[in-house]
Amino acid sequence: MTTRPTPIADFLPIPLPDYQERPIEEMRRGALAFYDDIRTRHTVRDFSDRPVPRDIIETCIRAAGTAPNGANHQPWHFSVIGDPAMKKKIRTAAEEEERAFYAGRAGEEWIEALRPLGTDDSKPFLEIAPWLICIFGERKSASADGKFRKNYYVPESVSIAAGFLIAALHRAGLATLTHTPNPMSFLTEICHRPDHNKPYILLVTGYPAANATIPKHATEKKDLSEIATFF
Numbered sequence: 141m142t143t144r145p146t147p148i149a150d151f152l153p154i155p156l157p158d159y160q161e162r163p164i165e166e167m168r169r170g171a172l173a174f175y176d177d178i179r180t181r182h183t184v185r186d187f188s189d190r191p192v193p194r195d196i197i198e199t200c201i202r203a204a205g206t207a208p209n210g211a212n213h214q215p216w217h218f219s220v221i222g223d224p225a226m227k228k229k230i231r232t233a234a235e236e237e238e239r240a241f242y243a244g245r246a247g248e249e250w251i252e253a254l255r256p257l258g259t260d261d262s263k264p265f266l267e268i269a270p271w272l273i274c275i276f277g278e279r280k281s282a283s284a285d286g287k288f289r290k291n292y293y294v295p296e297s298v299s300i301a302a303g304f305l306i307a308a309l310h311r312a313g314l315a316t317l318t319h320t321p322n323p324m325s326f327l328t329e330i331c332h333r334p335d336h337n338k339p340y341i342l343l344v345t346g347y348p349a350a351n352a353t354i355p356k357h358a359t360e361k362k363d364l365s366e367i368a369t370f371f
């Protein structure tokens with residue numbers, strides 16, 4: 141079987157399709173508006189079981205899929221779980237790993253760092269929230285001709301896509317939690333993903349519970365002078 145060569149036109153550049161330059165003052169207003177909005181995003185652990193329409197989640201994932209990535213291979217897969225039985229299975233497996241984590245696997249320094257957040261091995265939100273989104277990185281993936289190829293900058297690409305997704309869900313009016321049980325390889329099996337997929341984040345999303353709280357410690361953000369250097 142022979143493979144049809146990629147047409148040379150596929151490699152030719154095209155004009156930048158939809159960039160629009162804005163006046164400086166409009167740029168300032170836009171940057172400030174985004175900052176004012178995104179700083180109201182908080183990591184939530186108390187979720188409501190109110191349903192969220194699937195099409196909203198789909199649109200947010202489409203936004204994540206526009207993220208920059210290595211060689212435009214788009215090395216990610218989003219397993220979206222709304223089935224109660226599957227969520228229960230994930231919670232059971234995650235809490236098993238979390239019990240080992242808090243019982244000593246993490247080490248004293250890590251546990252001490254988590255203490256101000258008040259976290260423990262109980263993860264009821266994995267069953268309560270309407271949607272869990274498991275974000276996988278693909279070490280290799282199929283190209284247009286069906287052949288598998290190596291992917292590049294997978295952790296970096298997936299991290300950027302996850303950031304886009306979190307921002308999109310926030311813009312839609314939903315709360316999120318980035319849950320990272322350690323290890324989290326059980327998600328590959330539960331989500332029926334191939335071995336060359338690696339789970340990076342289990343993103344919990346939905347409405348916050350009416351009585352939701354967050355740790356005061358989580359509102360303490362570093363000053364610009366602590367996170368940026370201008371030369």
